[in-house]
Structures are given as structure tokens and as C-alpha cells.
Amino acid sequence: MENRAISQAVIKRLPRYMRYLTEMRARGVVRISSQELSEQMKVTASQIRQDLNLFGGFGQQGYGYNVENLIHEIGSILGLDQSHDIIVIGAGNLGRALAGYANFENRGLYIRALFDIAPENTVSQVRGLPVYSMDALPEYLRNNRVDIAVLTIPKTAALAVAQTLYNNGVRGFWNFAHLDLELPADAYVENVHLSDSLMQLTYRLKHQ
Amino acid sequence: MENRAISQAVIKRLPRYMRYLTEMRARGVVRISSQELSEQMKVTASQIRQDLNLFGGFGQQGYGYNVENLIHEIGSILGLDQSHDIIVIGAGNLGRALAGYANFENRGLYIRALFDIAPENTVSQVRGLPVYSMDALPEYLRNNRVDIAVLTIPKTAALAVAQTLYNNGVRGFWNFAHLDLELPADAYVENVHLSDSLMQLTYRLKHQ
DNA sequence: TTTTCTTTGTCAATCCTTTGACAATGTTGA
């Protein structure tokens, strides 16, 4: 696709554009100028135009951007034009919460199964999704495509499980365990540290 | 405390320092140089020294930093030296997952209660925490201190609930609803958009 | 003690990101 290096800052903003545009489309908005969008999103119009232009000119002088088209383009940039098969490791509250996200499927993100070490969790089902024992993981990986594994397990278990997944071809990791996962360079790990974000809040409560 | 403006970038890094240092302390590490820490955290030593110096000199030339002391100092910067009373609005899987975080209490973060609109959820209990009906919220707020409200409710309900909370004195909001909450300037809102982070992962899977 | 070594705190240079400005271009209305 594009060849210039896109900065992390820009990539982080794309899903946010997506959210606002999808919201607008739901309200029946057909076209939008960078100026209007910037007012709603509380960013500069210049930044929006600059960001979008990194990927090609999606707008039209004198007109603005077509909302539907822009959603399509940004979705394609984000890889949401192709479907992703996802499994969740750890069927605790967090794992079940993520597996239950209703909107993922609209974006081609399909949760296929959950895995858990505790027998009590392997009996029931979440949203009709199968919950398997961890023992069944290697075999599952041999027989099923998995693009992304969501890790909602304790940090003590995370690295070993991630390595098993990696060795069986999984390259996308959405990690909620409390450590920064380190895997070979061809694996893509998104570490989510929820408590880090809470601490930013306590910082601001104290200082502002 | 300090008077210079601290950039958002720095504040985001503080909890990460905290994590690595706590981990080290658990392994019995007593002192650490910015050089060693930088190697483990994969950042530059210069950045660590620069960050810490914004808040005062916690190190000692020729020695480095005392791990215990540094944890204490960063904790204080982050406001973890004072206790925070927290309630969770929405007792679904996500709300229960956050209410169940074991490590919060070590940091002075006390989850006091959950609230939910659905009767089925108000009967049971999470970790011994009371789960109240949403109707009971205004009265609870009149009788109890609440520093932070965690919102794990649908975006359609989020703004109205947040305004009720704000009007009853709550100023900290950890928002998981799929919208950017807008409240008066003296409220501190930390918006967490989990699906945004997943999309960064799909971006990288597609492009790298 | 004294010397050598280590490592911080800090400054300036570099690098990256954001913003403002405007020519180019297509839209809209007459």
C-alpha cells in the first residue's frame, strides 16, 4: 500500500476518526468538511487533512469528504476490509467482556472461541461461543486459522502461552496481562495496561 | 507540588516506570542506574533521567536510584499516596472484571460498590462488594465520598449518568463507554477505547 | 585519605509533530 513511514501518532488517531464518522453516518450525515469534523473532534482541521493525505486524497476541493467513502477508506487502512479470526485466552470476566463486544463483527473481527484453564469456566458458554480447556489449544491452532489472540490471563502465565501461540503461527497479540510481552519481531503485540490509564487519572486529580 | 507544566507524554510513562520498578523490588533489586533500567524498558537512559528530573532529583551521582525510594516518589507523583474511593457503574463482565482487580488496593484505590440497572445483577455480589440498583445512586452519593466513577455502561446511557455523578460532586471519570465524554473543565475524564487499540493491531498486521 | 570510577542532572542539538497559510481545484448558483 503506501510506502512512507506513518507515525504512531497518526495510527492512533485513525480509529477515533472512524468512531466519529460512523456516528455521523448513523445520523445521516453524507458529507463533512475537515473544518466541521475538527470542531466536533476538538482537533485542528489542518491535522485531519494532513493525516488523511498521508494515505491519499480522499477529499474534494470545495466539497469536503464523503462520509461513507471516508469510513470505507479508513477501514481499509486499518485492515478492517479483511476479516480477522480471534481467540480469547482466559475466560474470566475480562475475557468474557471482550468476547461479548457486539460491534466487533461489523468490523470483520470474529471471536471464534475462548480458552480457560479452570474447568468451571470450560463448561458454560459465552454468547454461544465455545469455551475450551487450555489443553485443547495446540490442536485447535493446528486446525483453525487464528489471526489474533487476546490474552486475559495472569502475567505469570502470559509469556509461556504467548510463545505457544507464536510457535503455532499466531502473529497478533492483544495483551491484557500486566507485563510488556516480548516476542520475535514478526509478532505484533498491543499491550493494554488498564491500570496505567487509571493512574493518569489519579495524577490529574492530584495536580490539576 | 511542582509548577512547571508536565507534558502528557511524561505522565503516560510514569505508570510504566512504576511497573518495572515494582517488579524489580519484588526480585530484590535495591538500586538501579538509569542505564540498566533503560535497557530493560527499551527506552533511552536520557529519557528516564529527564523524566525523573522534572519532579526533582531522586538519584545520586555515582550510585543511581534507590528502587524503594523511587517507587515511593513516583507513587506520590501519581497521587497513589492518598486513597481513592471508587464506584463502578455497570456490573456487567467489564465492570466486574475491573472491580475484581486485586492490585488496586495496594495502591490506595478502593472499589466501594457497583451499580447496575438490571435487577438480576443487583442480587449477587462481586468479591464481597455490594451491587446496588441505579436508583440508589443519588442517595449513595449524598452519603459517601466518591473520587472516581468507572463507567462500563452503553454509550446511550453514559452522558446522563456522568452528569448525575458530576452534579453530586464526582470529579474523576474512568470511561469505557464508546464515546468521548464531555464534562465541565473541573472534571477529569480518562476515556478508554479498547477497540481503538485493537484496530491499531489490525493496522500493523496489514502493513508490516 | 586520596584517586579513580560511576552516574546523575542538565543543556543544547536534533528530530518529530502540529499548526497556519495559501495556491490549486472543484462546487454551486445565477
Next chain:
DNA sequence: TCAACATTGTCAAAGGATTGACAAAGAAAA
């Protein structure tokens, strides 16, 4: 069809963040 208008795409300037370098300060060793 043409003139007036709106808005993009893009460039350069301004603003922030990160890095490298080194003097100052204390630790460790002799």
C-alpha cells in the same frame, strides 16, 4: 457557461519531545 465560493492538498514555520554530551557530584577502591 461563467463567476463567486468553499475547501482541499501541501509547504514551510513553529512548537514539542527526545537524544547525546559532559560537567558536577558523590561512591568505591586503593
